[in-house]
Amino acid sequence: MAAKTIISRPIYGTLSPQPGRHHLFIADAEGALAITDMAGKAPSGFFDGAEIDFIPGPENRHLAALEALKPAQLHVAPSFASLLPRLKQTLTNAHMGLRLYLAGTEGLIGQAMQVALEAGMDHTSMQTEHRGSLARRMQCVHCKGITENVTTQPALCAHCGLLLLVRDHYSRRLAAFQGVCINAEDRSENPPMEEAFP
Amino acid sequence: MSTGTTKLDVVVSDVVPVNDLVTRFHFRRRDGELLPTFSGGAHVVVEMRDSDRTRLNPYSLMGSPLDTREYTISVRRDDVGRGGSLFMHRQVKPGLEMVISYPVNLFSLDLRAKKHLMLAGGIGITPFMAQTSQLAAAGGNFELHYTCRTASLGTYADVLQQRYGSRVKLYHDDREERIDLDRLLSSQPLGTHLYVCGPAGMINWVRDRAAALGWPSETVHFEHFAAPQPGAPFDVTLAVSGKTIRVGEQQSLLEAMEAAGVDPPYLCRGGVCGQCETNVISSDGKFIHNDHWLSEEDHRSGCKIMPCVSRFDGKSLVLER
Amino acid sequence: MGITFRKETFRDDYTFRNSPEHIRRFPFPFNEDAYMYAVNIEPHVVGPKGSVLENLIDVDEHYVAEMQDRALVLAEDPLRCQSLPHMTLAGWDLLELLMEQQALGYPEHFTLERDGDRWRWINRPLGIDDTFTFGDTSTLPYGPMEYITRQSQGDFCILDQRDGNLWMDAGMVTTQADWSLDFDIGMNFFEWHAPVPLAHEKGIFTRALKFLTNIQQGKPARRLNWTMTINPRLDTSPENYHKWGPDRATVTPENVGEKVHLRVELQSFWRLPRSNAIVFPIRCYLIKMDELVTQPKWARRLHRVIRDLPEELATYKGLTRYRPTLVEWLSKLDDGSPTSPGFGPD
Ligand code: HEM
Numbered sequence: 001m002a003a004k005t006i007i008s009r010p011i012y013g014t015l016s017p018q019p020g021r022h023h024l025f026i027a028d029a030e031g032a033l034a035i036t037d038m039a040g041k042a043p044s045g046f047f048d049g050a051e052i053d054f055i056p057g058p059e060n061r062h063l064a065a066l067e068a069l070k071p072a073q074l075h076v077a078p079s080f081a082s083l084l085p086r087l088k089q090t091l092t093n094a095h096m097g098l099r100l101y102l103a104g105t106e107g108l109i110g111q112a113m114q115v116a117l118e119a120g121m122d123h124t125s126m127q128t129e130h131r132g133s134l135a136r137r138m139q140c141v142h143c144k145g146i147t148e149n150v151t152t153q154p155a156l157c158a159h160c161g162l163l164l165l166v167r168d169h170y171s172r173r174l175a176a177f178q179g180v181c182i183n184a185e186d187r188s189e190n191p192p193m194e195e196a197f198p
Numbered sequence: 199m200s201t202g203t204t205k206l207d208v209v210v211s212d213v214v215p216v217n218d219l220v221t222r223f224h225f226r227r228r229d230g231e232l233l234p235t236f237s238g239g240a241h242v243v244v245e246m247r248d249s250d251r252t253r254l255n256p257y258s259l260m261g262s263p264l265d266t267r268e269y270t271i272s273v274r275r276d277d278v279g280r281g282g283s284l285f286m287h288r289q290v291k292p293g294l295e296m297v298i299s300y301p302v303n304l305f306s307l308d309l310r311a312k313k314h315l316m317l318a319g320g321i322g323i324t325p326f327m328a329q330t331s332q333l334a335a336a337g338g339n340f341e342l343h344y345t346c347r348t349a350s351l352g353t354y355a356d357v358l359q360q361r362y363g364s365r366v367k368l369y370h371d372d373r374e375e376r377i378d379l380d381r382l383l384s385s386q387p388l389g390t391h392l393y394v395c396g397p398a399g400m401i402n403w404v405r406d407r408a409a410a411l412g413w414p415s416e417t418v419h420f421e422h423f424a425a426p427q428p429g430a431p432f433d434v435t436l437a438v439s440g441k442t443i444r445v446g447e448q449q450s451l452l453e454a455m456e457a458a459g460v461d462p463p464y465l466c467r468g469g470v471c472g473q474c475e476t477n478v479i480s481s482d483g484k485f486i487h488n489d490h491w492l493s494e495e496d497h498r499s500g501c502k503i504m505p506c507v508s509r510f511d512g513k514s515l516v517l518e519r
Numbered sequence: 520m521g522i523t524f525r526k527e528t529f530r531d532d533y534t535f536r537n538s539p540e541h542i543r544r545f546p547f548p549f550n551e552d553a554y555m556y557a558v559n560i561e562p563h564v565v566g567p568k569g570s571v572l573e574n575l576i577d578v579d580e581h582y583v584a585e586m587q588d589r590a591l592v593l594a595e596d597p598l599r600c601q602s603l604p605h606m607t608l609a610g611w612d613l614l615e616l617l618m619e620q621q622a623l624g625y626p627e628h629f630t631l632e633r634d635g636d637r638w639r640w641i642n643r644p645l646g647i648d649d650t651f652t653f654g655d656t657s658t659l660p661y662g663p664m665e666y667i668t669r670q671s672q673g674d675f676c677i678l679d680q681r682d683g684n685l686w687m688d689a690g691m692v693t694t695q696a697d698w699s700l701d702f703d704i705g706m707n708f709f710e711w712h713a714p715v716p717l718a719h720e721k722g723i724f725t726r727a728l729k730f731l732t733n734i735q736q737g738k739p740a741r742r743l744n745w746t747m748t749i750n751p752r753l754d755t756s757p758e759n760y761h762k763w764g765p766d767r768a769t770v771t772p773e774n775v776g777e778k779v780h781l782r783v784e785l786q787s788f789w790r791l792p793r794s795n796a797i798v799f800p801i802r803c804y805l806i807k808m809d810e811l812v813t814q815p816k817w818a819r820r821l822h823r824v825i826r827d828l829p830e831e832l833a834t835y836k837g838l839t840r841y842r843p844t845l846v847e848w849l850s851k852l853d854d855g856s857p858t859s860p861g862f863g864p865d
C-alpha cells in the first residue's frame with residue numbers, strides 16, 4: 001500500500017465535547033475507550049443529556065466503563081444492523097442542537113455517518129475517533145457489491161470474484177473504499193494478497 | 199469593480215415610497231428584453247454616477263425570481279452613511295438610465311434543508327422576500343421571524359402575512375415583543391437551516407446563541423456584503439514600454455495598461471491563473487493585493503503584483519512592462 | 520445547410536472517424552513542447568469560425584452517434600446518471616442553458632419556443648418534438664437533467680456551492696476518463712480530485728476552487744484536459760475497466776496509428792441562475808494518431824510531450840504499458856525542428 005494517503009481518505013480526530021444539550025454517541029468495541037477518555041474533558045452534567053448506543057462485539061468488554069458515565073440512556077446492540085432501526089427513529093425525532101459522536105472501527109463510523117447524512121446532518125459537524133481494527137468496507141466499482149471487513153491488499157470481491165486493488169479513495173455516501181480490478185489489463189498477472197489492514 | 203460581473207443597462211421604471219424610511223426602485227432592461235434569472239438571496243451592484251464620482255452599492259433583489267421582467271430593490275435612507283442611499287432617495291427618478299451588475303448570490307438557500315428558518319431585522323427583510331417567493335413556488339418548508347421597530351416601519355410585513363399567513367411571525371420593538379430565540383432554536387427539526395439578515399448586532403446575537411445551542415456552523419447562514427468599492431485612481435510607470443499611465447477608479451491596472459497599448463498576458467482576469475504576474479521595479483506606497491495567486495510572502499515583499507485585480511496607493515510605482 | 524451527422528460506433532467494430540474538417544478543428548491541447556498541470560483557466564468566449572469554440576456549446580458530426588452510445592451505456596448501467604434530491608432546480612437551469620445554446624448555435628437542427636412556462640423543444644437530428652411545462656417534472660419523460668443531457672454531447676457534472684466549496688451532487692457521466700460518478704457523487708472539490716497526483720501539492724486545486732466559486736452568471740470559463748485511449752471508446756469508466764483495460768496491452772508498432780487516440784476534454788464552467796449551482800460540461804474529443812499526424816507540427820510536439828511526460832502523470836493517465844511503443848512510433852515523425860508557439864497546426 002502506498003505510504004502516502006490521499007485527500008478523500010477520511011481523517012479521524014479525537015472526540016471532544018461540543019456545545020449543545022443533546023449528545024448521541026455510537027461506538028463499537030474499543031470505541032468505548034474513546035468515549036471514556038473524552039469524559040474527562042466534559043463539563044459536569046454533560047452525560048445527563050447523552051445517549052450511548054454501544055455494540056460491544058465478540059469480546060464483550062468496556063460496558064461497565066460506559067455505565068459508570070451514567071448517560072441518560074445506554075443501549076447495547078448486538079450488531080450495527082440491529083441498531084439501525086432505532087438509530088433512524090432517534091434521528092427522525094431529533095431537534096437541531098443534537099451532536100453526534102462516532103467512535104470505533106472505520107466500518108461503524110462510516111455506516112453511522114451515512115445514516116446521519118441522510119437525516120440532514122453535515123459530516124463536518126460530527127465528531128469521530130478511530131479505535132480498533134483497520135479493516136475496510138469496500139465497494140467493488142464493477143459489480144457495486146460491498147465487501148465487509150477487508151484486511152488484505154489486493155482483496156477478492158465477495159460478489160463478482162474479481163481481484164481488487166483496495167484504493168484510499170473513499171465515499172462517505174457509500175461508507176466504503178473503492179475496489180478496482182488490479183489485473184484488468186493482463187489477467188495472467190496475479191499479485192499476492194498481503195495483510196494490509198489488520 | 200471592472201473585473202467580475204457583466205453589466206446590465208437598465209432604466210428606472212418605477213419609484214415607490216414604502217414608508218418613512220424605505221423606498222422601492224424598479225428596473226427594466228433598456229432594450230426591452232427579460233432580465234437574467236436569479237436565485238433568492240442574490241444582490242445586484244447599483245452604479246451611482248453622482249457628478250464626478252461613482253458609488254457602487256449592493257442591494258438584495260426582492261422580487262420573485264420567477265418574474266424577470268423587472269428587478270426590484272428596497273433602499274433604506276441612511277442619513278449618516280456613505281451617501282449611496284441618499285443619492286437613491288433624492289436623485290433617482292423614473293426614466294433615469296442606470297447601470298447595474300448581473301445578480302450575484304452570496305446568501306443562497308441550502309436546498310438540502312428539510313426546513314428553512316429565517317430571521318430578519320428591519321431592512322434585512324429584502325433577501326427573504328425573494329427567498330420566500332422561490333420556496334413557496336417549489337412547495338418548500340419555511341418559517342420567517344421578522345423584527346421591526348414599529349408596525350409602520352415593518353416594511354412589507356403586511357404583504358408577507360397576506361402571502362404566507364402563520365408562517366410569518368412579527369415582533370415589534372415598540373410593543374416590547376421579543377423573539378424567544380433559545381426556545382425557537384431548540385425546537386427545530388434536525389436538518390433545519392438558519393438564515394439571518396439584519397443589523398450586525400442581531401446577526402452576532404443569533405450566531406452566538408445558535409452555536410451555544412449546538413447548531414453546527416454549516417447550518418447557520420448570514421448575509422455579508424463584500425461590497426465592491428471603486429478604487430482610488432493611481433499612477434504607474436511602465437519601464438519597458440516607457441509609458442506613464444493613470445489607472446482610473448473604474449479600471450483595473452490591467453485594463454489601464456491595455457488602454458495604453460501595452461498587452462500583458464492574461465487568462466482569468468480574476469487573480470488566480472497567474473498569467474498576468476508582473477514584477478515591480480520600485481515602489482513608494484502601499485499595495486492593495488486582491489489576488490489569490492501570489493503567496494503571502496510575495497505580497498509582503500512588494501516585488502510582484504497581479505494587475506488584473508490588485509491596486510496601489512502611494513507616491514510612485516514602476517513596473518517591468 | 521447544417522452538419523452531416525456520421526453513422527459510426529464507439530464500441531465493438533469502432534467505426535468512429537473524423538472528417539478532414541474535424542481533424543483541422545481538433546482542440547489540440549499543447550501550446551508548447553512540454554506538459555505539466557497548471558491552473559489553465561480562461562474566459563469561455565466565442566472563438567474563430569470553424570473551431571470548436573465557434574459556439575460555446577459545440578455540436579459536431581459525431582452528435583447522433585454519441586447520443587446513441589450514451590443511450591446504450593444508460594441501458595446497461597442507470598447509475599451513470601444521478602441527481603441528489605436537492606438538485607432538481609439546477610437540472611432545470613441546465614435544461615434551459617443547453618436548449619438555449621444549442622438552438623442559438625444550430626438553428627437548423629434545434630428550435631426552442633417559449634411562451635411563459637410552456638416550452639416547445641424541437642431536436643431534428645434525434646427526431647424529438649416535445650412540449651412541456653418548464654419547472655414541472657411530470658411533463659417530461661425523464662428528470663430535466665437526464666432529459667437534456669441525453670440530447671447533448673459530453674458529460675455533465677452539476678456542483679452545488681456551499682461553505683466555500685463545490686459538491687458534486689448531480690451528473691450525467693457516460694464518456695469519462697476512468698472515474699466513477701456513482702462513487703464520487705456527494706464529494707467536494709478536493710475529495711473527488713484526491714486521486715490526481717502532484718496537482719494538490721502545487722496548490723492548483725486551492726487556486727482553481729477560489730476561481731470557480733467566484734464564477735459569475737453570464738461569464739463562463741473553460742480549460743482543456745487530456746489523456747489517451749486505446750480504440751475510440753467513449754465509455755472508459757472504472758465500472759467497465761475490466762472490459763476495456765485489456766486493450767492497453769494490444770498496442771503494437773503496426774497498429775499505433777489506428778488504435779491509439781488522443782482524448783481531449785474541453786471543460787467549461789457556468790454559474791446557473793436559479794440554483795446558484797455550477798455546471799461543468801466535459802466535452803470529449805477523440806482523434807487517432809493517423810489522423811493527428813496529418814498535421815506535422817502536432818506530430819512533432821506530441822512526440823516531445825509524451826516522451827518527457829513526468830512518470831506520475833503517465834501512470835495516472837494509464838499510459839505506462841504502451842508509452843515506449845507510442846514514443847518510438849512518433850519519434851519517426853519528429854525531425855527535431857522547432858515548433859511554432861500556440862495550439863493550432865502550421
Ligand atoms: C468543478 C469542476 C470540476 C470537476 C467536476 C472536475 C472533475 C474531475 C474528476 C472527476 C477528475 C478525475 C479524478 C480521478 O482520477 O478520480 C478530475 C481530474 C483532474 N482535474 Fe478536475 N474537475 C473540475 C475542475 C478542475 C479544475 C478547475 C482544474 C484545474 C485548474 C482541474 C484539474 C484536474 C486535473 C489536473 C485532473 C487530472 C487529469 C488528468 O491528468 O487526466 N479540475 N477532475
Ligand code: FES
Nearest residue numbers: 467471472474506
Ligand atoms: S489574469 Fe489571471 S491572475 Fe491575472
